Amino acid sequence: MTEVATSAMSDQLLVIIDPVARRTDGESVRIAKDVLSAGAATKVCLPDGPEEFARALQRRGSRRPVVIGDDRALVRAVSLLHRQRELAGSVLSVVPVGSAVGLTTALGVPSSAVSAARAVLEGVERRLDLLVDDSDGVVLGALRIPPVPLSEAGSASTRAPWLRTCQSLVRTLVAARPARAPSVPAPGPARLRVEVDGSTLVDLDQPVEAVSLAPGGSGAAEVEVRPLSLGAEATPVRAEGRTVTVSGADFRYRSDAGVSGPVRTRTWRVWEGAWGLTLPGG
Template identity: 55%
Template sequence: MSAPEPTMSHAGAPVGGLLVLVDPVARRLDGESVRIAKDVLSAGAAAKICLPESLEEFARALARRGHRRPVIVGDDQALVRAVGLLHRRRELADASLALVPVGAAPSLSLARALGVPVGAVAGARAVLDGVVRSRDLLIDDSDGVVLGGLRIAGAGAAPVGAAGRAGPPGSASASGAVAGLAVARAAAPRAPGRPAAPSVWSACRSLVRTLVRPPVGRGAPAVQRLRLRVEVDGVLVSDVDQAVADVAVAARDGLVEVVVRMVDAGPAVIGRGLSVTVSGADFRYRADHADTGPVRRRTWTLRPAAWGLTLPR
């Protein structure tokens, strides 16, 4: 049974007030922006501030929101987490969400794409004065959610999540050695009028170059060539006989739009429908700027106007 819609105040917030959920990561990274957001929201509406210390506490607080409107103070992943939790509880249609973006710039790209103003003050004022707008949602066959879009990178693209992987043996220690030597060189005392001894520094640089030099006989890593079967509403868009450069999936104008680019020259293949299935060799994909996989098969289905997000008027 759906909960009754709360009465709205003149400021646009429900009479039941706001449940302000501050993501633990946001508190650690930018406590000042969190404080500003809490002050602005508390000054403009009846706000209950919740400071969960773990994902479990975050989920419990969201489930016990009552008639309060949930406001997430955090980054893209905090918003995706809240939408996913409400979807799995089958309460997404009854709880419009708001977001005050707090985090590093790369972690707020989804918020910007959705139209949420970035910045503690602008974001909090949009929560108080904005309006709820319906947003489409992609649901995958493991009950995961995609708010923005997703991409499967194939040939010629850097591996998904490569930035967070360890490099070849010795590379991390070599990088640390470079930084350490630079700091040591800058901090070393120098007698007036006497230049630093170039021979010592040159020897150090030679040692570091030896540490980071790639092993002899090894070439560049082989280019990944994905061979995937892509279907839209059961209709074949591309098959495993062609190597895929990348696949992009997003909800547009009430449909799922799929753009498949092949390794070989030629125009992109575009399909539109209500669902898309990708299968083939193990592949990774990036959804809402988070990496997932590897998987061998995944289906995404469109849920039109599945959730509400507060945006500026």
């Protein structure tokens, strides 16, 4: 992971305030905006929806984009820059505001509006790995097959922090989105083939309870497969690799900001150091 000092005080910032953040915590939005405006030249955009959000980001010019919002807003910004093939040359900053900020804080962004805004002004750029699938979708944090249901607890140390992040994201989807969130079937054993860099980690003849993968931070994905246990808890199977393919019966998966699928096969590749995020120095 590469660190690059930023001269944020002399930067011109494009501050994009997500509409969900404005509705859920206007006070934190105001505080963050005041801190940023006091430390740098800022242009503030108040998009009403995803299309205006995308236009604001696309027309940023030389201004450094700062997103005030939750995990979905951060994922939206990364996805847009990836599709425009401008992610490698961009540095994103984020001030987490909302109830679903587990991913953002897990990446190292302070949870308070004041501290996060100061990190935008005084922090350093860190290049982070990204998972990109064969439909050009991106994953910043962790991915789980089958999707984690709302009722599943996330306190087990072997499954945190990505499990808590997923649950927080789902609660926000249910509370904030006017449209119905995709239904998630109760998890159960699945028959999936999991291949890491072309080698089969588990095949269709071995039912599994769960598969998870996440960028490992060193140019490889960390993969964990939990076999179906009929008695004592089965030992997870773990591996690392740059390419992960999962195939089998139709399956859904939950990543940073929601549920995808059903699909019969999906391949994720690690893009090392693909995106830059401003984080506190030190």
